[in-house]
Amino acid sequence: MRLNFTKDDEAFRHRARDWLIANVPRERAPHEGMPARRFSLDWLSSCHEGGWAGIGWPAEYGGQGLPPDRLVLWYEEYVRARAPSILDCTFVALNHAGPTLIACGTEEQKAFHLPLILSGRSIWCQGFSEPGSGSDLASLSTTGTIDGDHLVVNGQKIWTSFADIADYQELLIRTDPGSKRHKGLSWVICDMTSPGITVRPIENMAGVSHFAEVFYDDVCIPLSNVVGALHDGWSVAMTTLAFERKTAAMGLQLELSIRIEDLIALAEPLPGTATYERLSDLRAETAALRAMTYRTLFREPRTASDGSLVRLYFAELAQRIHRATMDVLGPAALVDSAWTHDYLESYSETIAGGAAEIQRNIIAERILGLPRE
Ligand SMILES: Cc1cc2nc3c(=O)[nH]c(=O)nc-3n(C[C@H](O)[C@H](O)[C@H](O)COP(=O)(O)OP(=O)(O)OC[C@H]3O[C@@H](n4cnc5c(N)ncnc54)[C@H](O)[C@@H]3O)c2cc1C
Incomplete structure (x- = not known):
């Protein structure tokens, strides 16, 4: 280091x-x-x-x-x-679809998509989660049936961020009929303008519809859009998730340090008050998060479970900071709708990208060595 x-x-x-x-x-x-x-x-x-x-x-x-x-x-x-x-909405393309294509894609896939992504000419979304297959991703059931040189896709995805404005999707589907769990899946590039795709936005409690349900009704996807080997999508998906959780997470974690400094500047708490104590603690916790982030980045060998520690701490700290914002600013927080919006959005931090309970399971099993669930 x-x-x-x-x-x-x-x-x-x-x-x-x-x-x-x-x-x-x-x-x-x-x-x-x-x-x-x-x-x-x-x-x-x-x-x-x-x-x-x-x-x-x-x-x-x-x-x-x-x-x-x-x-x-x-x-x-x-x-x-x-x-x-x-x-x-450029996060998926830049931080995990592009890097996944670099790691696992064909030369044709890279030559076509990477310049579009990098120059800000395409938006990607991630079609992994399904109703009932979120934490347990391997249970997904959207199918892709081989028909000549195409896959015919049927099923449903959910919580697909920016599906309504995306050009392409990293889509994980079951292509080997009768396969179970991690086997028989494929990671494919889905053109979001393909006939048979219906996108139905879902409004969250902040009043924003940035994720959606996506339905596939006999959607044809060329076999040349499979990334990695056919039926080997699980290992490609793990590559995607590793990119998703790696350096990009660092930017989000550093954003929190600005958030707490902005709050302190706005609230101007007096020494000795409860607010002063609370904001001091949050500033210290933000510094601790930054230190954890650096340690995870520079430590060799790096393990996926280190990422879970930082992810969990970040998610819960973000929620504490946003809650403190509302408490400290009171009605003034409502005047600038950005504070309220961010507070309401922060509830999703302990669900998106792997729920808090799942992170705790990983930490318990892989870091603390506790018995498997
Ligand atoms: C803002 C946001 C954006 C998202 N964007 C995308 C996207 O672009 N693409 C995409 O594919 N997905 C996306 N997701 C979905 C996200 O990956 C899932 O919500 C997440 O994996 C949890 O899955 P689930 O919602 O099905 O909950 P479930 O897996 O059904 O979990 C429900 C509850 O049960 C708990 N639980 C489940 N299993 C266990 C267990 N074994 N032990 C203990 N507790 C357990 C969970 O922790 C959770 O509290 C997004 C989610 C959010 C909130």
């Missing part, structure tokens, strides 16, 4: 800072629909023109192949500049 940043690192940090200060959009990102799509694609395309899109991707695919310590510097400057949240 490196403990110091070099002069070159600091020069990189300053280049990133200068570019961000000059280019971060002043207006707030819309939460949903075509305005969100336009805003995010414009921002990604401006990052691309500046040479800052997908900087962790290998250079041969248009990135800079930067190591984790440089990505830390980038994300630190990114959140400091209050750039748009990385968890927008």
Whole structure:
């Protein structure tokens, strides 16, 4: 683990800072629909023109192949500049669909999709979860039946973020008839404009419809869209989830440190008061989260269960910070709807990307060595 940043690192940090200060959009990102799509694609395309899109991707695919310590510097400057949240509608494409294609895709798939993703010309969504197959993903039952050089897909996905504005989907389906659990699945690229797809948005309690149910009724997908080997989708899906949970999570974790500093600046708590104590504790916890994030990134060998520790701590801390925001600001929090929106959205932190109970199971079994469930 490196403990110091070099002069070159600091020069990189300053280049990133200068570019961000000059280019971060002043207006707030819309939460949903075509305005969100336009805003995010414009921002990604401006990052691309500046040479800052997908900087962790290998250079041969248009990135800079930067190591984790440089990505830390980038994300630190990114959140400091209050750039748009990385968890927008370009997140899937940039942070896990693209990297999965790089790791497992064919040359044709890479040549077609990677330039579109990096330059802000396509949105992807993730079609993994189904009703009854969320935590237990291996029980999924949407099928793809081989018919000549196509798969014919039937079934349903749910909680698909940005399905209504996506061009493509990373779709996990059962292609080997009669197969069970992790066997017989395939990871395929689904064109969201294909006939037979119905997207039905779901409104959450913040009043925003950024995820949806997706129905597949005899949807034809060419076999050339299978990523990795046919019937070997589970291992491709694990690659996707590993990317999803890796460096991108770092940006979200660093965003929290800005959130608590903003709250402290706004609330101006007096020393000795309960609010002062509470916000001090939250600031300390945010620093602890940052330290955990760095430790996970730089420790070798890195294990998936380390990620669960950080993910769980992040999710619960985010909820505590958003709850404190509402308590401390009181009715004033309602004046700026962004505080209320973020508070209501924070309830999903302990569900999305692996529910808190599942993270606790992983920590119990793989880190603490407790008996399996
Ligand atoms: C904001 C948001 C965005 C999302 N975006 C996407 C997306 O783009 N694409 C996608 O595919 N999915 C997406 N999801 C779905 C997400 O992956 C699932 O919600 C998550 O995996 C949990 O699955 P579930 O909702 O089916 O809950 P379930 O798995 O049914 O779990 C219900 C409850 O039971 C608990 N539980 C389940 N199994 C166990 C166990 N073995 N031991 C102890 N407790 C258990 C869970 O922790 C949870 O509290 C999104 C979810 C959210 C909240």
